[in-house]
Amino acid sequence: MKTAVFMGIIFYSLTILIHFLIISKSIPFTWVNGGRSESFAEQIPISVVNVIISIIGLVFTMFVGRCKLQKYKRAITVICWFFVVLWSFGFIQQLFGTPFEKVVCSIVLLLGVMSNLRMAIEKK
Numbered sequence: 001m002k003t004a005v006f007m008g009i010i011f012y013s014l015t016i017l018i019h020f021l022i023i024s025k026s027i028p029f030t031w032v033n034g035g036r037s038e039s040f041a042e043q044i045p046i047s048v049v050n051v052i053i054s055i056i057g058l059v060f061t062m063f064v065g066r067c068k069l070q071k072y073k074r075a076i077t078v079i080c081w082f083f084v085v086l087w088s089f090g091f092i093q094q095l096f097g098t099p100f101e102k103v104v105c106s107i108v109l110l111l112g113v114m115s116n117l118r119m120a121i122e123k124k
C-alpha cells in the first residue's frame with residue numbers, strides 16, 4: 001500500500017506541475033488538450049479544473065495512506081475504482097493526442113492508473 005500511495009503522490013504532483021507549467025506558459029497550450037485549444041485563454045480554465053481535480057486526488061491518496069479504519073474500506077475502494085476508470089480513459093485519450101501527450105502525459109497517466117488500481121485491490 002505504501003508503494004501505491006507513493007506512486008499516487010508522484011502522479012498527482014506531476015499532473016499539478018504540468019498544469020502549472022501550462023498556466024505559466026512554460027509549456028505551450030497547443031501541446032495539451034489534443035491541440036484543440038484555440039487560445040491560451042481557452043486553455044486556462046481547463047488547466048485550473050485539472051489542478052483542482054489533482055489536488056482532490058492528492059488529498060484522497062494521502063488519506064488512503066493514513067486511513068486505518070475498516071469502516072471506510074468500501075468507500076475508498078469505490079473511489080479508487082472510479083479513478084482507475086477515469087485515468088484509464090484519460091490514458092487512451094492521450095495516445096490520440098499531441099506528441100507531448102503521447103510521450104509525457106500518457107506515462108504520467110499510466111502511473112496514476114497503476115497507483116489507483118493497486119490501492120483499489122490492496123488488502124490492508
